Amino acid sequence: MTQTPMDAMDPIDRALVEEAAKKSALVWVQGSEGAARALWHIWHEGAVCLVGDGPDEQPLKGLGLVDGGTATVTVRSKDKGGRLIGWTARVVELTPDGEAWTAAVGELKGKRLNAADADSIAERWARECRVLRLEPVPGAGLVAADSGSLSAAPLPSPAVTRGAIPAGLPKLLARGKRGRKAG
Template sequence: MSDITAAIEEGAKKSSILWLTLDRPRLAWHAWHDGAIYLVTGGEEQRLPGLEALERVHVTLRSKDNGARLVEFDAAVSVVDQAAAADAVAVLAKERLNARDSEHLTERWARESVVLRLSPETAESSQTG
């Protein structure tokens, strides 16, 4: 595992928020699962306009302790089939604090929201071997 990959994983696990470069820098909550960042947008959830239409997005992870920038990277954006990725959606739902309908959160997401996977693109992951 490269230093950048390790920094991304550590930063994403330690803090449940990140910054995305969209129409302007946008703060978003997320969950780290299986080597990627998962987040939900739309419906009653956070507004991340245009993210689902992008092929890639610039991500900034900051320290939970002092807000210092830990790492920046580009990530490939893909829409998640929520039924096929139930384990990832369950991890994401567990991170969703203060939901009005915790018991039925994933059902609501299936109806009105989009779950996205952000796969970090690093020099290591773009090399062919």
């Protein structure tokens, strides 16, 4: 059996990291640059695995996630949504069609919801995307939770919030209700 970075962690820390990552659909990842970002992932063989940077996939650019670099991974509580646990991870970029890549992609495909090309998604990921493993750094322990909300301004987006409702709309809605009661 090969030793994973998780084997070098304290057994209690290892159990917390694994259980939290398995139960949460999202992790917050802070790389060497930019703001932390929520990313969907899977827990596979002792690490968080994720895919991104291709068309129709989550953006990883701007996080500074480079092969051999480090990142901070924070897991939220599934029921309350608050910060549960965090750890320092080593970033490993998997080589397309390598053994580790194939195993990770096999698991990721099952969790990728609403993919238009579900039958050929592995080929597209090999051509256009990056598959990363975020392995807990041996001996680093858990990242202390900072006090405060850690809230941040949303990233720029072309999406807009609907404007104020027209002044006459409440009267139109009220008139519609009266008309239904009479009939």
